[in-house]
Amino acid sequence: MARVMVLIKVIPIVFFVVVLVASLSVRADGMVPETTVVILNEEDGETTINIKNTDATPALLYSSIENLPEDPEFLALVTPPITRVEASDKQLVRVIGQFSEPLKTQRLKRIIFEGVPPRKPADTASVGVTIRQNLPLIIHPRGLAKNPTPWTLLEWSLVGDVLQVRNESPYVVRLSQEVVLTPQNHVADIGRTYVLPGEVLQRKLDKQPQSATGVTFYPATVYGFTVDSYDARLNVQGP
Secondary structure, eight states: OHHHHHHHHHHHHHHHHHHHHHHOEEEEEOEEESOSOEEEETTTOEEEEEEEEOSSSOEEEEEEEEOBTTBOOOOEEEEOSEEEEOTTOEEEEEEEEOOSSOOSSOEEEEEEEEEEOOOOOTTOOEEEEEOEEEEEEEEEOTTOOOOSOGGGGOEEEEETTEEEEEOOSSSOEEEOSEEEEETTTEEEEOSSSEEOTTOEEEEEOSSOOSSOOEEEEOEEOTTSOBOSOEEEEEEEEOO
């Protein structure tokens, strides 16, 4: 009898959950950029990128530029900041440079694209999900030569239990947040996925690796493609 009572109590709950899930229409509204990285050349003054509304309904496209905490200077704007994009249509977004003086190094910003679906009637059991695309915006100075492998210019050192990476180059370097100290394969977290020109990052390790001689990491190209791991020399200094 006890077993029958348990089944009677459980079945209505399971039925309720199935009905609830079946009654909800979950929808993902997505604005999809045509590229994963936006490049703005100072000498051109502006660049463009196409954003496609992949949903079956119209949506509002919100575009904006965010500064990094390490580089709050305003250098570019997007237009249009808000526009309606029909289902399956594309919208051309312009990125316009705002330079008060010539740039000396590459600069890194974030460009945001977010699609907001139209409101549904109150009696409609649907869930709208907005997808926020957050892409790197690299601003390249006039006259600076292109460098397809800027990560080779990083200088790595280990002082006691402190790992240091120095970027003396004029290029933004993007890489994996986790690096591996070799040959012991000690995994270290450098705190973020980019090193700005002239910047020095320092991270205290949980323990000092013994006899470490190199650093292995995965860089990203200027255009956002990941490449094979790169092995850099590690300069080890006493504490």
